[in-house]
Amino acid sequence: MPDRAAHESEAVERLFESTLASVERVEEIVGGLAERAGFDEDDLMKIGIAVREAMVNAVVHGNRYSANKKVRVSVVKNSERLTVRVADEGEGFDFEGLPDPLAPENLLKSSGRGIFLIRSFMDEFEMRRLEPGGTELVLIKYKSK
Amino acid sequence: MSVKLSTRQVGDVSVVDVAGRITLGEGSSALRDTLRDMVSKGQKKILLNLGDVSYIDSSGIGELVSGFTTVANSNGQLKLLNLTKRVKDLLQITKLYTVFDVHEDEATAVRSFA
Numbered sequence A: 001m002p003d004r005a006a007h008e009s010e011a012v013e014r015l016f017e018s019t020l021a022s023v024e025r026v027e028e029i030v031g032g033l034a035e036r037a038g039f040d041e042d043d044l045m046k047i048g049i050a051v052r053e054a055m056v057n058a059v060v061h062g063n064r065y066s067a068n069k070k071v072r073v074s075v076v077k078n079s080e081r082l083t084v085r086v087a088d089e090g091e092g093f094d095f096e097g098l099p100d101p102l103a104p105e106n107l108l109k110s111s112g113r114g115i116f117l118i119r120s121f122m123d124e125f126e127m128r129r130l131e132p133g134g135t136e137l138v139l140i141k142y143k144s145k
Numbered sequence B: 001m002s003v004k005l006s007t008r009q010v011g012d013v014s015v016v017d018v019a020g021r022i023t024l025g026e027g028s029s030a031l032r033d034t035l036r037d038m039v040s041k042g043q044k045k046i047l048l049n050l051g052d053v054s055y056i057d058s059s060g061i062g063e064l065v066s067g068f069t070t071v072a073n074s075n076g077q078l079k080l081l082n083l084t085k086r087v088k089d090l091l092q093i094t095k096l097y098t099v100f101d102v103h104e105d106e107a108t109a110v111r112s113f114a
Helices: A002-007 A020-036 A041-062 A114-121 B026-040 B058-073 B085-093 B106-112
Strands: A010-017 A070-077 A081-087 A124-129 A135-142 B003-010 B013-022 B045-056 B077-081
Touching: A010 A020, A020 A041, A020 A070, A020 A081, A041 A070, A041 A081, A041 A114, A041 A135, A041 B058, A114 A124, A114 B058, A114 B085, B003 B026, B013 B026, B013 B058, B013 B106, B026 B058, B045 B058, B045 B085, B045 B106, B058 B077, B077 B106
Parallel strands: B013 B045, B045 B077
Antiparallel strands: A010 A070, A070 A081, A081 A135, A124 A135, B003 B013
16 A cells, blocks of 8 residues: 555665665665655655765765775655665765855866755755764655655 | 667767766766767767666766867867756756757757857
8 A cells, every 4th residue: 555655654774885886776775765655756856866966975975985984874764754864984074165066167067066966856954074983964855845 | 777878970960879877987987988089089069869868967967067068178069969857957957958058859959060
């Protein structure tokens, strides 16, 4: 029963290697949960891209593909929202200093749009520094918004 | 499936049919290699047919921008054809839709090259 599945709470928490294969895997796992939560096709696409960008940020910019560093992913769905947390073990970055990819001088740059796309596609987004090291991105999408 | 690129010639315009996902890794590097190869061979009129592109991420968008500037820097033109709604939405959100010359009809697109 799709309606029942959409209202049931479900949670996944796992550690992933810092690889592009992990990016694909997490996108699949979150996509499955989001589909069971009843998000429509447009939202599924937005969630998929946002989660992919968060994972790429963790694997590439945070952990820099290090075999010694993991990415912790937690996904929780309930009747009203989907919450995805992606935490790396990297050195962190300057949240405030992120260039605006829509500024005319940045428009033709080949990178720097990942965090912007997450902000655009999710209802809530937060970045926090972890102790002793690392960055956690928190992505939330509401079902009714 | 990652990405599949095939190139064909329509008059003096090189059309690249792209299918699949343009994402970080194999997808975006395949597109980069193809465009650089075409530029190095002196091709200056390049039309990217994105009609069968199912998915594109920020890395893929970056490759489109990078390809656009690479071709422009060698006095060429790179134009886009048959954007899916997803790709169009992404280019609009990132304010790149107006940067590219976008077409919905191949014959019109081919004729638009100066």
